Amino acid sequence: MSEQQTPVKPTPIADDEIDLLALAKTLWNGKRTVIISVISGAILGVAVALLSPKEYTASTVMVPQIGDSQSKLGGLGGLAALAGISLDANPGAELSPMIYPQIVSSIPFQMELMNTPLNFQEHAQPITLFDYYTKYSKSSVIGSIKKYTIGLPGVIIGAIKGKPKEISLPGDSAQPVLLTEDQYKIKKELDEIVSLDVNAKEGYLTLSTRMPEALVAAQLAKKAQDLLQLYITEFKIEKAKANLDFIQGRYDETKTEFEKAQVSLAVVNDRNKNFTSALPRIETDRIQTRYTIAFGVFQELAKQLEQAKIQVKKDTPVFTIVEPVTVPSEKSKPKKAIIVIIWIFLGGIVGVGIVFGREYIGEIRNKWNETNG
Structure with missing residues (x-):
């Protein structure tokens, strides 16, 4: 009794495999276009690189x-x-x-x-x-x-x-930057x-x-x-410098007043050193008091001036x-x-786009002709 052979059915090809094969075939048929596009991209890339x-x-x-x-x-x-x-x-x-x-x-x-x-x-x-x-x-x-x-x-x-028209600003007051x-x-x-x-x-x-x-x-x-x-x-x-400038100004003024008081005290002492009456003594005490006050203020401002200088250095x-x-x-x-690599890549993309675009347009044209035929 002979064995009955069962016919072998062909393995079905998946739709995605057919699509990939069709795409690969389309790309292979348009390889000349892709190569020309890549070469054109390379030439443009070299030109851009040299001219940049x-x-x-x-x-x-x-x-x-x-x-x-x-x-x-x-x-x-x-x-x-x-x-x-x-x-x-x-x-x-x-x-x-x-x-x-x-x-x-x-x-x-x-x-x-x-x-x-x-x-x-x-x-x-x-x-x-x-x-x-x-x-x-x-x-x-x-x-x-x-x-x-x-x-x-x-x-x-x-x-x-x-x-744009030139704008002229009056110079009699503070103006914005122009x-x-x-x-x-x-x-x-x-x-x-x-x-x-x-x-x-x-x-x-x-x-x-x-x-x-x-x-x-x-x-x-x-x-x-x-x-x-x-x-x-x-x-x-800015703040420390403004404070320093203010103290420096007061220091200079006080220094001048102190030096004047110092000279006045020396003159009075020389003039009244041989007198024993009350009037010269009162004058001497008055000038001495003025000198003491001027010296105290001068000394205090000198300290503040040094502190202000230190503060400026600290803030700098x-x-x-x-x-x-x-x-x-x-x-x-x-x-x-x-640059050349990027342009070659762009050329390849453009070439592939042209190949598939041409195929897609061809299919649309065929369907259009079939519909109208």
């Missing part, structure tokens, strides 16, 4: 010194200040490091940076940032392309609006090239500047560092420079290899 302007970044790392009132709280006071929280009983005397970036981006700070002379390679004499950006700086090829592609709407709107159009543009530029990062967790500040030349970047970073220290110092010692903040400003030896931008 050079940038050098100079930076410095600083640690703000903890004030006397905060030092009594230990490390907690310093960390709280960096986090923008004041644990001081007199919060008006301290300036949180979280405010430092606002100082760097303030108009007075940036106006001083604009007028800072810097040594550019193409110029024999130092020129200011304001002159550099208004007279000598040229837009790069990439910058021009961005301006008339991505930034074209802004260019059109600016052309329609025209230049920037010219060029100053406003350079301020926006400085917002991009000068930055201050506050690391509240680690407790340090990083000040960075970016410029087309290494030496200029370092000079600008050093100037910004010095200005930041100056602004913070002026703010923190000191930045510990962990990493000083150095002239960068390597460019920070452009990162040519990264």
Whole structure:
């Protein structure tokens, strides 16, 4: 009796496997398009990398010194200040490091940076940032392309609006700060090239500047560092300095009065030393009393003056420079290899998109023809 053979049924192929096979086949058929797109992306990436302007970044790392009132709280006071929280009983005397970036981006700070002379390679004499950006700086090829592609709407709107009218302010009273159009543009530029990062967790500040030349970047970073220290110092010692100036003025006045009383007492003593009558003695006692009072006031103000000087020194903040400003030896931008890789990746994405888009459009066209046929 012969055995009856059961026919073997073919294993069904899952729909997702069919879809993946179809996608792989579509991609393989369009490999020429993908390769051309990748090569085009690589060429564009090389062009962008070569045409992008050079940038050098100079930076410095600083640690703000903890004030006397905060030092009594230990490390907690310093960390709280960096986090923008004041644990001081007199919060008006301290300036949180979280405010430092606002100082760097303030108009007075940036106006001083604009007028800072810097040594550019193409110029024999130092020129200011304001002159550099208004007279000598040229837009790069990439910058021009961005301006008339991505930034074209802004260019059109600016052309329609025209230049803003100049505003003149009377000079007979206190006036708000008024920037010219060029100053406003350079301020926006400085917002991009000068930055201050506050690391509240680690407790340090990083000040960075970016410029087309290494030496200029370092000079600008050093100037910004010095200005930041100056602004913070002026703010923190403002009250103590005003008190010192007041005491210094009173001290000078009292010193003059004391010296006059001293001379008057000496003259009276010399003149009346051989007299025994009451009138000369009364005159001597009167001048002696005036001298004693002047001396006492003078002595007290001298003590207060020394205390005020000590207070000014105590309130003067000191930045510990962990990493000083150095002239960068390597460019920070452009990162040519990264730019090329990104453009190759974008080219591949565009190529794959074209292949599948063309397939999808073809299917829609076929269905349309079948429906109308």
